[in-house]
Amino acid sequence: MKKRIALMGMHLEANAFAPVSTEADFRSAGYYVGEEITNDLAQENPRTAAELSGFVAEMDGRGANWQPVPILVTGSEPGGPVDHAFFEHTMSEMRCRLEAALPLDGVYFSAHGAMTSTESTDPDGALLEMVRDVVGSDTPLIATLDLHANISDRMVAKADILVSYITNPHVDQRERAAEAAGLMLEMFDGMKPEAVFIRVPMVSPPVTLLSARGPYADLINYGQKIKSDEIANVSLLAGFAFGNTPENGFAVIVTGRNNRAAAQTLAQDIAQRAWNNRKRFAISLTSIPDAVAQAKACGEEARHPAVIMADCADNPGGGGRGNTPHMLRALMASDVQGCYAGIFYDKDLAAEAHELGVGSRFLAVLNRTSEDKFSERFEFDAEIAGLHDGVCVGTLGIYAGRTVHLGPSAHFKAGGMDLIVVSRRKQCADAEFFRMFGLKIEDARSVLVKSRGHFRAGFLPWFPPEQVIEVDAPGLTSNVFENFTFDGYQRPIYPLDKDMDWQVPT
DSSP states (O other): OOEEEEEEEEEOOBOTTSOOBOHHHHHHHOEEETHHHHHHHTSSSOSSOHHHHHHHHHHHHTTOOEEEEEEEEEEOOSBSOBOHHHHHHHHHHHHHHHHHHOSOSEEEEEEOSOOOBSSOSOHHHHHHHHHHHHHOTTSOEEEEEOTTOOOOHHHHHHSSEEEEOOOSSOOOHHHHHHHHHHHHHHHHTTOOEEEEEEEESBOOOGGGOOSSSSHHHHHHHHHHHTOOTTEEEEEEEOOOGGGOSTTOSEEEEEEEESOHHHHHHHHHHHHHHHHHTGGGOOOOOEEHHHHHHHHHHHHHOTTSOOEEEEOGGGOGGGTOOSOOOHHHHHHHHTTOOSEEEEEEEOHHHHHHHHHHOTTOEEEEEEOSSOSSTTOOOEEEEEEEEEEEOOEEEBOSGGGBTOEEEOOSEEEEEETTEEEEEESSOOOOOOTHHHHTTTOOGGGOSEEEESOSSTHHHHSTTTOOGGGEEEEEOOSTTOSOGGGSOOOSSOSSOBTTSTTOOOOOOO
């Protein structure tokens, strides 16, 4: 008898300080029900989350006797809390489709894990609770999560296993989903997962959470290295600081194979190591003037290696609007040459470019209607150098092999800069967003990206870590915590409460 496994998911990284994420945001990014899911997964370059492809491929690759049962999958670009009415509607539709699909032998749930709604700080927990209510306590329920998830007790209690990404930039979604598939097959064979969850009261700036090097990398590597046959999974989730929830904190989740004691010992060990290293999660950013000076030098003298500047504070991948002009204005004012800048989100400006046509010169206006206090109006003389429908296939990093829809897009030349403007908000994490206009990354003397960290994987062939500049600019995703009023955290929490003490629970 084939094992019937439900495929479902909902993704949102919610920034408490950003505008509400609406139904339109989810529908635009993708809302798939029933066979729409499997039809998309059958494409060479799907749009749905890479985890789904990874789970299906692993089950098929292992020759599992199974049948995918597609339920509902949706997600939005990171933004503000989801409109609660839409969330409730989506959860209700999920429930109806799950009930209609019974009996089920397992459920795979693809989530981000840092979703909030306009009325709740734990909608991810509500979704897992709903699934558990429908399928019962004996049906395996495994979820994959972004390592920026904010973990609730309910999430741990309702899922059998929570599997988080290991890499940041995130390039292991397929691998973690494949791991989830393998663990589900183990459960079918009788393995009983025993999960231990410890929340360490510390919250860290996103730029400190890289997995290649630094304090977070050290913890992740330690957890993976010390795993034994008794341990099914080690997930270390630093959380999403801008969620501003009681669930914020450094989550250590260790799942044992029929062995809670081993999981408890390892979880306590890692939690203590995280706390002991809390002071290492400190930021070091470059001011706008210093970043511009480096870019200008690169444009004037070929002996300087090219640099890539990350506008971390306006990262669409964390809820930023992708349109703040602070760095752009400074670069233009300094007449920086050979600079690529993108991708800026302004559908009105992109539409105007498509109306005027290639070769037109005009006074471009960025942010003629502002979304927040940081999206300042900015005017500049520009020439329209290229137009595109915005549909492309990612080549590196988080978008690799996925079809990406940027909406009607335009390439502008302004002074010594090549600027890309799009109609759908995305972080600039793939060089393809420039190459689709015929721009060669190797020709750029500097690049400005609206991204926090995922650009590192997408631009690594041209810009190794020593050529990366993280800029301290204004925005909704500033890594300077003093710029925000975090009133939702459970206090005390480090570094907001620097002199606090904490002991690992026994």
